[in-house]
Amino acid sequence: MAKRLDIENLNLYYNKFHAVQDVSLQVHARSVTAFIGPSGCGKSTVLRSLNRMHEVVPGSRVEGRVLLDGENIYAPGVDPVQVRRTIGMVFQKANPFPTMSIRDNVVAGLKLAGEKNKRKLDEITERSLRGANLWEEVKDRLNKPGGGLSGGQQQRLCIARAIAVQPDVLLMDEPCSALDPISTLAIEDLIAELKKDYTIVIVTHNMQQAARVSDQTAFFNVAGVGQPGKLVEIGETGKIFSNPSQKATEDYISGRFG
Amino acid sequence: MRTDTADIERPARTPAFQPLSLGRKVRNHAATTLFALAFVVAVIPLLWVLVTLVRRGLVPMLNADWWTHSFYGLLPNDFGGGIYHALVGTLEQTLVCALIAVPLGVSVGIFLIEYGRNSRLAKTTTFMVDILSGLPSIVAGLFIYALWITTFGFDRSGFAVSLSLVLLMLPVVVRVTETMLMIVPDELREASYALGVPKWKTIVKVVLPTSLSGILTGIILGLARVMGETAPLLILVGYSRAINFNLFDGPMASLPLTVYTARKTSTEAGEYRMWGAALTLVLLIMLINLIATLLSKLFAVKTK
Numbered sequence: 232m233a234k235r236l237d238i239e240n241l242n243l244y245y246n247k248f249h250a251v252q253d254v255s256l257q258v259h260a261r262s263v264t265a266f267i268g269p270s271g272c273g274k275s276t277v278l279r280s281l282n283r284m285h286e287v288v289p290g291s292r293v294e295g296r297v298l299l300d301g302e303n304i305y306a307p308g309v310d311p312v313q314v315r316r317t318i319g320m321v322f323q324k325a326n327p328f329p330t331m332s333i334r335d336n337v338v339a340g341l342k343l344a345g346e347k348n349k350r351k352l353d354e355i356t357e358r359s360l361r362g363a364n365l366w367e368e369v370k371d372r373l374n375k376p377g378g379g380l381s382g383g384q385q386q387r388l389c390i391a392r393a394i395a396v397q398p399d400v401l402l403m404d405e406p407c408s409a410l411d412p413i414s415t416l417a418i419e420d421l422i423a424e425l426k427k428d429y430t431i432v433i434v435t436h437n438m439q440q441a442a443r444v445s446d447q448t449a450f451f452n453v454a455g456v457g458q459p460g461k462l463v464e465i466g467e468t469g470k471i472f473s474n475p476s477q478k479a480t481e482d483y484i485s486g487r488f489g
Numbered sequence: 490m491r492t493d494t495a496d497i498e499r500p501a502r503t504p505a506f507q508p509l510s511l512g513r514k515v516r517n518h519a520a521t522t523l524f525a526l527a528f529v530v531a532v533i534p535l536l537w538v539l540v541t542l543v544r545r546g547l548v549p550m551l552n553a554d555w556w557t558h559s560f561y562g563l564l565p566n567d568f569g570g571g572i573y574h575a576l577v578g579t580l581e582q583t584l585v586c587a588l589i590a591v592p593l594g595v596s597v598g599i600f601l602i603e604y605g606r607n608s609r610l611a612k613t614t615t616f617m618v619d620i621l622s623g624l625p626s627i628v629a630g631l632f633i634y635a636l637w638i639t640t641f642g643f644d645r646s647g648f649a650v651s652l653s654l655v656l657l658m659l660p661v662v663v664r665v666t667e668t669m670l671m672i673v674p675d676e677l678r679e680a681s682y683a684l685g686v687p688k689w690k691t692i693v694k695v696v697l698p699t700s701l702s703g704i705l706t707g708i709i710l711g712l713a714r715v716m717g718e719t720a721p722l723l724i725l726v727g728y729s730r731a732i733n734f735n736l737f738d739g740p741m742a743s744l745p746l747t748v749y750t751a752r753k754t755s756t757e758a759g760e761y762r763m764w765g766a767a768l769t770l771v772l773l774i775m776l777i778n779l780i781a782t783l784l785s786k787l788f789a790v791k792t793k
Contacts, residue, residue, distance in 0.1 A: 287682060289606065316685030326676040329790040330698040340684035343694055378792040389680070396684055 233430050234300040234317075234399040235260045236281060241295035243276050243285060250276050252459035254295075256449055258400075263426050265441035265468065266434045268451035269483065273460025274434050277451070278402050281432065282318035283311040299399065316340075319398035323405040325385035327377035327392070334373040336388055340396040355395050363391035364421050383414025390421065394429070401425065403433040407440065419444050438484060442472050450480045546768025549761050555769075559742075560730040565756045572769050574732040578743035579773070581736055582647050583716050586654035591708055594659050598666025598704075603692050615667075622660035629656040630721030638725075645726050647733075647741040653721035658711050665707025669700035702788040709781035713774045719745040744770040 236258035243251040251273035258264045266274035279285040280293055283304060296303045304314045327336045335342065337359050338352045346352060356373065360366040365387040369380070377388055386406060393401060403422075407415040422431060422444045435441050441448050449465035464477050475481045509517075549555050558571035597614065605611030633653040637643050673696050681691040697704075727740030728750045735741075744766050751763035 282683065284679060284683060287679060312682075312685050312687050314685075315683055320679075320683035322676060322680065322683075324676055326674070326680040328677060328680070328695055328699075329792075330695075330701075339681075340686065343681070343684070343686045343690050376791045376793070378790070392680075392684065 233260045233428060235430065236400060236432075237296075237298040237301075238277075238281070239296040239298065241277065241280060241293070241297065243273065243280055244292040244294075245288065246290040248457070249459040251280075252461050254462045256462060256465045258430060258432055259447070260430045261426055261428070262446040263422060263431045263433060263444050265445035265448045266432065266451060267436075267438060267441050267448060267483075268460070268463075269453065270436075271456070271460065272451040272453040274449075274451045275404055276460070278404055278432060278434050279320075281400070281402055282320055283314045284320060286311065316344075316396060317398055318400040318402060319393035319396060320402045320404065321386070321389050321393050321406050323408055325382060325389050325409070327380070327385050327388050329376065329378045331377060332374045333369050333377050333380070333388065336377040337391045337395050339392060344396075359391040359395040360388075362394050362425070363387045364417060364424075365391055381414075383410050383417060386410060386414070386418060387421065390418070390425075394425070398429070400430040400432065403431065405434050405436060408436060415440070438472075442468060448472070450475070450477075450483065452479050452483070542764065542768045542771060545760070545764035546766075549765030550768060555765065559732045560747075560762065561732070563730070563758070565754050566758050568758050568761060570762070572744070572747065572766055574729065575742040575744045575747040575766060576769070576773075577732060577734060578647060578741045578746075579716060579770075581734070582650045582741075582743060583654065583712055585648065585651040585736060586658055586715060587708070587712055589651070590655045590658040590662055590711075593655075594662025594708075595666050595704065597659075597663045598670060599692060599697075601663070601667050602670040603688075603696065618660045618663045621656065622664065624656065624660075625720075626653075626657055626718050627720035627724075629653045630724040632656065633721065634724050644738070645740075646738060647726055647736040647743075649725040650722055650741075650743070651736065653725060654715040654718060657718060657721075658715045661711035661714065662708055665711070666700075666704055669703035669707070670696060672703075673699050699790060702785045702790070705788060706781045706785040709777055709784065713777045713781075716774055716777070717745060717770060719749060722746045723749065744773070 238254055238256050238258070241251065241254040242249070254273075254277055266278060268274050276285060281297055281304075285291050285293060293305060295305075297305060299314075299317065303309070304318075328339060331339060334352075334356050337356045338346070341352065341355065357366060357370075360369065365384060368384060369388075377385065380388060386409075390401075390406070407418050410418065419440065422433065425431060426446075433441075433444065445468045447465060448468045448471040450463045450471065451460050452463045453460040463479050464471070464475065466476070471480060472484060475484065552569070552571070554569060555571040556576075557573055558569075559574035560570040561574070563570045597618070601611050601614060605614070630653045633649055633656070637649050637652060638645060643649065677695055677699060678691055681695045682688070686694070722743055722745055726743075726746070728746050729740035729742050733739050733741045747766040748763050748770070751759050751766060753759075754762070
């Protein structure tokens with residue numbers, strides 16, 4: 232559990248559009264790495280390339296290497312399905328499966344992989360929901376549909392679903408952007424707890440959030456429409472927010488643009 | 490602040506809300522009347538058809554024999570007998586049609602949306618399906634006649650009818666599957682992929698259950714539509730007044746064919762059979778629509 236990621240010379244394309252150019256960075260195990268930057272700078276695209284979700288979009292292409300504890304997830308012969316079992320993802324919009332109950336949502340990954348042992352599934356349901364700080368709120372209605380929960384609860388349900396398969400790395404794509412401040416706080420507390428066991432990468436538009444939850448921060452930027460996004464700098468979060476080495480980072484953080 | 494004098498100095502204002510002018514009242518009423526009238530004009534023929542059907546078709550139906558007997562051995566002037574032979578034919582023919590058209594059509598729909606999206610093959614298929622959905626039923630009948638009977642040398646039979654109905658039902662099933670899969674949000678597919686679920690399992694366990702209610706409703710409505718088709722039946726199978734369970738051998742009755750044949754028997758008993766069969770067909774289609782509504786409620790995505 233909890234592995235490190237090394238991204239080496241990553242270039243990402245949508246058809247002919249060069250979306251992300253030459254990104255190299257390290258994501259440390261058992262820590263939170265935040266990706267920040269203006270819209271269109273490619274931070275979500277980079278995140279989606281870390282568990283091979285980028286290639287789900289027709290016409291997309293990847294160059295470069297992403298090493299999970301030294302193993303290239305883009306090596307020939309590597310099955311993207313297996314990569315995604317090891318590197319989980321939580322999306323911007325909470326997306327519980329509408330036809331499944333709360334319990335089935337949590338263990339969907341295991342059930343669809345063929346796990347049938349009911350006791351084991353029940354155990355994992357409770358552990359994952361407790362891990363996502365949702366157990367107390369839903370333990371009496373595990374058989375009700377997941378779509379009946381509030382937005383914040385649905386997002387925590389999705390986190391429970393993602394950690395139920397016990398991934399090595401958890402990717403979060405703006406997980407709080409559709410939530411109210413109280414639900415956001417609940418998720419941020421959760422991230423702080425999860426990093427004891429997981430490697431977490433989070434994309435966020437909220438710079439206070441990046442400052443609150445992350446250990447290191449990567450700032451991405453884009454020169455203009457149609458230009459590729461680039462990594463400007465990455466460093467310890469405290470340093471990026473107090474004393475960045477690049478002018479662009481300082482401008483963005485102090486709100487002079489973006 | 491000199492509020493006391495300010496109030497006096499303020500200019501007089503007209504009230505914001507004034508009574509309705511006569512012209513607007515007249516136009517308002519005219520519009521309401523016009524639309525109500527259109528509604529009445531549209532509903533009258535529908536009600537008329539229904540009333541005529543029930544008034545003439547109800548009498549034969551009230552006889553218990555109607556549901557258990559055929560017209561076998563009846564002379565043109567004999568009342569009595571039943572529609573059982575035609576019910577058997579219609580149900581068998583449409584059931585076999587559905588057994589072929591539903592798996593095929595749903596699979597094509599899945600291919601078009603889940604695998605072929607925007608590929609040349611998918612675009613061509615969609616175009617062909619569009620053409621097929623405008624195919625007149627008589628042409629479907631002629632095509633099957635040329636293929637199944639003239640070229641392959643089989644006899645006219647209930648199964649040939651089923652084949653022609655497949656041609657008519659297939660585009661409906663493909664279309665409805667496509668539409669229903671299209672409205673399943675991509676976020677759900679991605680959520681499933683992100684859990685390490687393979688694509689085919691994502692389709693079977695996540696995408697299809699989410700759209701099941703709509704697909705089922707569409708299939709059943711398509712079924713109800715081909716059930717009343719008459720033109721291919723006239724070409725592809727002979728009418729029989731006896732009960733025939735065998736789709737592959739001999740003439741076979743069906744409800745539309747019974748209506749058509751009974752009309753040619755220009756006696757009072759013939760009319761009695763014709764209206765009885767017509768009402769039975771309408772009731773059957775109504776029943777199927779009802780089942781569609783129930784199924785769509787049963788399989789609808791729940792939030793409570």
